[in-house]
Amino acid sequence: MAIDTSTAACSAALFDSDGRCIAQRDEVIGRGHSERLVPMLDEMLEGRRADRILVGVGPGSFTGIRVGIAAAQGLAIAWNCELAGMSSLALIAAGVEGADHIGVAVDGGHGELFVQQFDGATLKPEAQLFNLPPEEASAVINAEAVAGTAAAKLVNPRGHGRALEAWPSASFALRLPESLRSLAPKPLYARAPDARPKVAA
Structure with missing residues (x-):
């Protein structure tokens, strides 16, 4: 089973032993993840259990991420199953088809964006994760296809590209890729002082 609550969306999916998605729920709810997530999971599971849980660890909404992780941890204990984290930005990139390179941008608070670029075929990161103002973010993401809740905020300043x-x-x-769905099940932070690109001398 997989869960992500890092944005205004509340999302969950159940997979069979062959990796096929056999049930899913995707709702853009804004706020209120803590009230909606557990009922949504009950509706989707219909009494079934999972032997592994993947939970989105962000970056994104701090409150939303904590709700998802707390629910996943509770279920993992109840079901005595494996729990791992996954990149919420890579999860957005995974929904984009037909692009060689995919930029992802979501709101990071304080007028900044969480951004990262991925290979369109493998979904492996092509650059590190940044937390930057839109103008600076537009300079470090060169993919023509940019997806996410803040895609337009990145594409508009640079004047080219496709905002999805x-x-x-x-x-x-x-x-x-396995490396992005075997993360520690704890919030992933992208703090601006640690994630800004080096300025050339």
């Missing part, structure tokens, strides 16, 4: 408004869908979880 998108939210993470847990149904794409198994498309991620």
Whole structure:
């Protein structure tokens, strides 16, 4: 099972032993993940259990991420199953088709964006994760296709590219490379002082 609550969307998916998605829920709810997530999971599971849980660890909404991780941890204990984290930005990239390179941008708060670029075929990161103002973010992401809740905020300052408004869908979880779905199940931060690109001398 996979869960992501890192954005305004509340998303969950259940997979069979062959990795096929057999049930999913995707709802853009804004706020209220803590009230909606558990009922959504009950509706989707219909009494079934999972032997592994993947949970989106962000970056994104700090409150939303914590809700998803707390629910996943509770279920992992109840079901005595494996729990791992997955990149919420890569999950957005996984929903984009037909692009060689995919930029992802979501709101990071304080007028900044969380951004990262991925290879369109493998979904492996092509650059590190940044937390930057839109103008600076537009300079470090060169992919023509940019997806995410803040895609337009990145594309507009640079004057070219395709902005695709998108939210993470847990149904794409198994498309991620193993390295991006075997993260520690704790919030992923992208702090501006640690993630800014070096300025040339």
